[in-house]
Amino acid sequence: MRAFASLLDALIYTRSRNAKLKLIADYLVATPDPDRGWAMAALTGDLDLPAVKPAIVRAMVEERVDPVLFRLSRDYVGDTAETVSLLWPEPPVAPTDAIDLSLGAVVGALMRLGRADAPATLAAFMDRMTPPERFALLKLAGGGLRVGVSARLAKTALAQAFALDVDAVEEVWHGIRAPYAELFDWAEGRGEQPTPANTPVFRPFMLAHPLEDARVDLADYAAEWKWDGIRVQLVRTGGETRLYSRTGDDVTRSFPDVAAAFDAEGVLDGELLVKGEAQRGEAASFNALQQRLGRKTVSAKMLADYPAFVRLYDILLEGAEDLRGAAWTERRARLEAFVPRLDPDRFDLSQVIEAADFDALEAIRAGARDAAIEGVMLKRRDSPYVAGRRAGLWYKWKRDPLTADCVLMYAQRGSGKRSSYYSDYTFGCWTEDGELLPVGKAYSGFTDEELKWLDRFVRNSTVQRFGPVREVEKALVLEVAFDSIHESKRHKSGLAMRFPRIARIRRDKPASEADRIDTLKRMIA
Structure with missing residues (x-):
């Protein structure tokens, strides 16, 4: 588990694609079966551990740590797994019984869990782990690694590690179950190349x-x-x-x-x-x-x-x-x-x-x-x-995007590298009666410098807090670009944008001059 935790930690702090490929490739060459197979399943999103739900993890940590401290810490850190891994207290008496903490053993135990057994098993693991290992465990259990690695990149790393053709790896991938013993046998020359015969496998697009x-x-x-x-x-x-x-x-x-x-x-x-x-x-x-x-x-x-x-x-x-x-x-x-x-x-x-x-x-x-x-x-x-x-x-x-001038209403911290910034923005437009209704949410389109400026604006203009969400003064206009707009029964405004992103910060425009809901409705195809 320690080697996998070190891999995740390195991937999180590595931006270069080639560096990520080398990190994964080196891990796969150095790690024995079945650990490396389970690591590939986790990196490619093929690992499903349904017994472990976020509510279970929250309940476990709130039994051991002041719930208010946990919630404040979670709001600041922006990631539940990282918060729990750092806050988890050392047990009063150090465990003396031996537990296999290899990645394969941990995944095997989690796959056999029922929901009633999950808290005790997770706690037993975390009491014996370092904070990086706890983080890796919770990311595995939650099914969302978010370490900047796509399934394709992980498979490319495997192919490069063993001098295979990545498209050949992709073509047989869905015909083999984790931890992919046949794939690694082929990669290391112990077996023949698996074939997709009589199996409805995926071919790369x-x-x-x-x-x-x-x-x-x-x-x-x-x-x-x-x-x-x-x-x-x-x-x-x-x-x-x-x-x-x-x-x-x-x-x-x-x-x-x-x-x-x-x-x-x-x-x-x-x-x-x-x-x-x-x-x-x-x-x-x-x-x-x-x-x-x-x-x-x-x-x-x-x-x-x-x-x-x-x-x-x-x-x-x-x-x-x-x-x-x-x-x-x-x-x-x-x-x-x-x-x-x-x-x-x-x-x-x-x-x-x-x-x-x-x-x-x-x-x-x-x-x-x-x-x-x-x-x-x-x-x-x-x-x-x-x-x-x-x-x-x-x-x-x-086709060229549509645009609308919208008013910033709410902001929430991002996750991962953006966990210290308010980077997720909810914006709205005016009704004929002068009410501001949300019409979309965006977290892209701006530069790093614009993100810092927006973060300062949110902190200096907060009027209310709702957990991790801040409501701000209705004073900033954002020009929002989007691919299309549609009717939606799920939103109070009756509208839903497709791929909204921040095109420009309109510091020159008064909020009262932002677009109306009716203007957006006329854009519906």
Whole structure:
């Protein structure tokens, strides 16, 4: 456990991507099985320990530490695991019985826990651990490491450590269970390369570069709409279907209706959307899709109210035939022939945009404000389907963001490196009656210097405190950029913004001149 705790500590304080890769690679080479496998499961988000809930940890520490001190410390530190690991008191009598504190033993014990046993087991571990080890334990148990490492980066580190191809690692990843003994046997030359045969495994997505200010020749590139849902991969083999998100997360349980309808052997790439109310088959806004995201079980009412479907972009495999090496034009023809075999209520084809030249396409893009359109995709007609972003093959050309002048209302401390700053901002707009209602929350778009300025403003302008949240004087206007705005029954203003971020601090503008709710409602597509 000590080596894993040291790894997490080093990753938290390391910004360089290459340095993070080396830290993980060195750990994997030096650490025996199964510890390194469980570490990879934790870093890639594949470790699920359902018996340990945040409420259990809070109750445990409040039995041992003054609850007021804990809450004040948590508010200051900004992270529960770090606060508990530092505040946890030494036991009155040092434990004399031996407990295996290796990562594999700790994970094994946590996986066997029932909720009733969790407090005693966690306490026994923490009484025998140093603060960094307690921090690592609580991060493992809570399922949120947040150490600046994506699943892809962790797999890249593994590949580099053992001179493997990262795409080959990615391709077999979901066919192997943690702690990945077969994978490490292959990596160290003790076994054959695992294969995804008869297992619906994830294949890495092909991604796009932003177009920015470039222009392309439509003789070389095809244009499609960039739909505003979530990118998914449909995989069916061996009589089983799975849906994967862009990060390789299995989202099948959240969309059983789509999985049940995909009964043709192959691997397809598309956009998961929810049908709109206006017309059968039309896509609703991302806000409608959000009602179903992340649910482990979906009720019959949810299935009926938010019917999901996939707008298909590409075909990677047809049956056992791998098409990824073929040009886009060939894959497109194969996809067009494949789609009629599927349920039309659950699957349709993303249409190619017909435009005479780039200027015509630019005019078409400028006029598109459909709730589910995020922009335009440009795909080189001769491009193979390759993992990751490859220069010159695919471009994404997002539509220009919408903007509104909003008033800062509340602020909350961030987490991790921002735990000492008020960096999460809730802002609002005015009703016709002069009431300020929240319309969104943002924690990006500003520079480090602007963050420091905003933090000082919050501290000097606080009028009320609600736990970790501060209410501020309604005096500062923020220009907020967002991709789209939709009706929402969950918010008092009746609105929800998509990807809001702070575009500018408007110190020159009086709060009374910020935008009205009605102005934002007119922006709804």
